[in-house]
Amino acid sequence: MEIINKTTRRRSRFYSSEARVAYLCLIPAFLGLFFLTYAPLVGVLGISMTNWTGLTKPGFVGFDNYVNLFKSDPYLKDSIIATIYFAILSVAGSMIYSLFIAILLNRKIPARGFFRAVFYVPFVLPAVAIYVGWSWLYEANFGFFNFLLSEIGLKKILFIADSSYVVPSLSLISVWLAGNLIVIFLAGLQNVPSVYHEAAEMDGASGWKRFKHITLPCMTPIIFYNLLLSLIANLQIITPALALTNGGPGNSSRFLTYLMYDQAFVNYKLGYACATTFIIFAILAAFTAVLFKTSGRWIFSEGGDDK
């Protein structure tokens, strides 16, 4: 009896000191979650209901900012279209490209590590420098791409200075940057249990069949992860608009994030910009929700379905 009592007492003291250490360790997370995440989130909602400009005292305007955004904002519709257009092109392009390269790199070829490093290089270059550099390749008269076009006898294209080419041109850069996706895919491919392949080979399954029925299903969790990663990144694109296009030509590259930046930091309409922020949030949440909702249908789990 005595002994049991002693151990429980010791246990509870043990527990409390453990909790104290935990709270101590978590101080940074508490600060971050409160001041950098959830309080600002409430703040966005709050400010979006005011007409604050940063100079005058904010006045409460209810949902006026949202009504104005949807009713009379000259840019909102173009912005939403540009953002989603860019995200779809970039995500689709980079997923196909990176999966393709990863499958090739997964074969036993010489200097595999070297090639993997090559495909990864664009990812470590600073984004601004990449866009500035590519703007020269896209240059209207003497750029490399226009040299290629004239070599094969086609008319010159203005690329980032042409409202119908600017989004695809910027998407191509996003695809080029997808080196991190390649590396993640490659790791996933190397984790596909080779037993399955050997068994299928014994049964005489062709390469394509094995890819379709073994590799692809085993890869679905990784595909999901990469899809989510690149969707979230591409829907929040802003750097090319800030560094190169300023949203133009016209409104063709006025992405939602750039619209928000413009409203808040150029025109000082903070309340109005927060309403735009909330729209960005809603669009991202909608895309993420769709991805998660449908994921159960196509993601393969090795242990079978829990349901």
Added chain:
Amino acid sequence: MSEVVYGRLKSKKRNNLMMNIVTLVVIVFFAILVLFPIWWIFRTSLMTTPEIYKYPPSLIPPNWLFSNYEKTLETFRFWKYLFNTMVIIVPSCLAGTYTATLCGYAFARLRFRGKQFIWTLCIGSMLLPAMVTLIPLYIGWTRGLGLHDSYLPLILPYFCGGGAFNIFLIRQFILSIPRELDQAATIDGAGYFRILFSIIMPAIKPAMIVVALFIFIGLWNDLLQQMIYINSSDKYTIALGLTNFRGQFKSDWSLTMAATCMSFAPGVIFYLIGQKYFVEGITMTGIKS
């Protein structure tokens, strides 16, 4: 019978070899495509303007004009910008990695009241895009704390766990380390911090390096936040300096490309040094989560 099998194996081997050769050719082709823009930018930085505009353009610069770089450096204060960027990056990486490790350790190993709730809040914040909190944070830093034209709004957030994703990554990693190790240390009389510092930290070193690299890449690629928080040109980072330089020398492509190449250089050098960790780390994130 055995001869048939042997023959089939042989033809399969030949087939495989053919496939590998085709793969190699395709890979080399794509590798050239990926590297080509970088080469094109580099070769432009070493040419004069008339040479750039010549038709057909030459693939290799005729006289490797390194003096372009000297000319660029007269306005593009690269070393200053690099120093400024490092002033932001170094403390952020150190603090972010350290605090993320502390938090990850608490979530992975320690029992305390409210753990599930706090963990849910943490995971929830991972899905919250950074853009959403931008304006309130800007108001908080500049109006609330009066930090105008300062690096602190860029650095201080990393003293708060370096973001939920990094905490998550560290936690997953600690979970994969056998608990027996800590238990053995507890029996030897080690406290929680002692276990963290002398057992957990050495074991999760790769994950910590990855977190540091993520923070590095995040700050390296950022333009928006640097643009809104930094005003004076003395405090410009590489990203701001290059944007500004391009604005001034828009038509002088060789100088702009020289500035671009200089901005590329630190990233490439860091990558060459830490390549092993980069690749391993990115790989881990895909598998662990």
